[in-house]
Amino acid sequence: MNTLEAIIIAIVEGLTEYLPVSSTxxxxxxxxxxxxQEDNFVKMFEYCIQLGAILAVVVLYWKKFFDFKRLNFYLKLIFAVIPALILGKLCNEKIDAILEKPIPIAIVLVIGGFILLFIDRFFKNPTILKEEDISIKQAVIIGFWQCLAMMPGTSRSAASIIGGMQQKLNRNVAAEFSFFLAVPTMLAVTIYSLTLKTWEENGIEMKGYELLASNTNHLWIFLLGNLVAFIVAVFAIKFFVEVIKKFGFKIWGYYRIIIGTLLLIYFIFYQQV
Structure with a gap:
C-alpha cells in the first residue's frame, strides 16, 4: 500500500464509518x-483507520464526552459495548475469513438496502426524543443489535440505529447514540488490533504496534490515514445528520442496493473471486 492508496482508503473510511452503508x-x-495487495498490514490498517473517525465524534460532541458529571452517559456506553467485545473476541477468526469473500458482503449490502427502504415505516411513534432518556437496559439492547454488524456489509451504524429505533428512539437520537457507541466499540477494536492480535510479517509473528514500528513507511501511512479519516468524518457526520432529518433512511437504502448490485456484477463477471 502506497501513500495515495492509503489516502483513498482513509477518505472512504471517513465518509462511510457513520453512514448506514458499511465502511468495512x-x-x-x-x-x-x-x-x-491484502497483506496483514493492509488488514490491520483497515481495522485501525477507524481510530481517526472515532476522534471526529469526540471532537464534535466534546461537551457530552467530557462532562464528567453525567456518569449515566458513560455507564450506558460501557454496558452497551460489552456484547460486541465478547462476541467480537469469540468470532474474530470467522470474521477474518468472511473479509476475504467479497460476494457475500455485496449480497448483505443489497439486503440491508431493502431493510432501510422501509425502516421508517417499521418503527413509528418514537417516545425517546433525547439521549438522557435512554435507559441502561435499552442501551444494552442496542449494543446487541450492533453485533449484527460483525457480518461485513451489514454496517455497524445501520445495525445500531435500527436497534435504537426498535427501542423507541427517534431517528435523530438513534443516529447520535450510534455515533456515541462507535467510540468505545471502535476504540476497543483498534486497541485489540494494535496490542493483542498477532500479525505475520515476512514469516515473523508480531503485535500490531510492533508491525508499525518495524517499518517507517507503515507508521507514516497509519498516521496519515487516521488524520485524513478524522477530517473527512467530521464533515460526513454533519452531512448525515442533516440528511436523516430531511429524508430519513430511504436514500441510503437505494444507495446500498445500487452499489451492492454493481459490486456483485463486478466481482462475478470481471474479477476472479
Missing amino acids: AHMIFTSSILGI
Missing part, C-alpha cells in the same frame, strides 16, 4: 478495485 465493505471493495 467499502474499504474492502476499494482495496480490491485499486489492486492493493
Whole structure:
C-alpha cells in the first residue's frame, strides 16, 4: 500500500464509518478495485483507520464526552459495548475469513438496502426524543443489535440505529447514540488490533504496534490515514445528520442496493473471486 492508496482508503473510511452503508465493505471493495495487495498490514490498517473517525465524534460532541458529571452517559456506553467485545473476541477468526469473500458482503449490502427502504415505516411513534432518556437496559439492547454488524456489509451504524429505533428512539437520537457507541466499540477494536492480535510479517509473528514500528513507511501511512479519516468524518457526520432529518433512511437504502448490485456484477463477471 502506497501513500495515495492509503489516502483513498482513509477518505472512504471517513465518509462511510457513520453512514448506514458499511465502511468495512467499502474499504474492502476499494482495496480490491485499486489492486492493493491484502497483506496483514493492509488488514490491520483497515481495522485501525477507524481510530481517526472515532476522534471526529469526540471532537464534535466534546461537551457530552467530557462532562464528567453525567456518569449515566458513560455507564450506558460501557454496558452497551460489552456484547460486541465478547462476541467480537469469540468470532474474530470467522470474521477474518468472511473479509476475504467479497460476494457475500455485496449480497448483505443489497439486503440491508431493502431493510432501510422501509425502516421508517417499521418503527413509528418514537417516545425517546433525547439521549438522557435512554435507559441502561435499552442501551444494552442496542449494543446487541450492533453485533449484527460483525457480518461485513451489514454496517455497524445501520445495525445500531435500527436497534435504537426498535427501542423507541427517534431517528435523530438513534443516529447520535450510534455515533456515541462507535467510540468505545471502535476504540476497543483498534486497541485489540494494535496490542493483542498477532500479525505475520515476512514469516515473523508480531503485535500490531510492533508491525508499525518495524517499518517507517507503515507508521507514516497509519498516521496519515487516521488524520485524513478524522477530517473527512467530521464533515460526513454533519452531512448525515442533516440528511436523516430531511429524508430519513430511504436514500441510503437505494444507495446500498445500487452499489451492492454493481459490486456483485463486478466481482462475478470481471474479477476472479
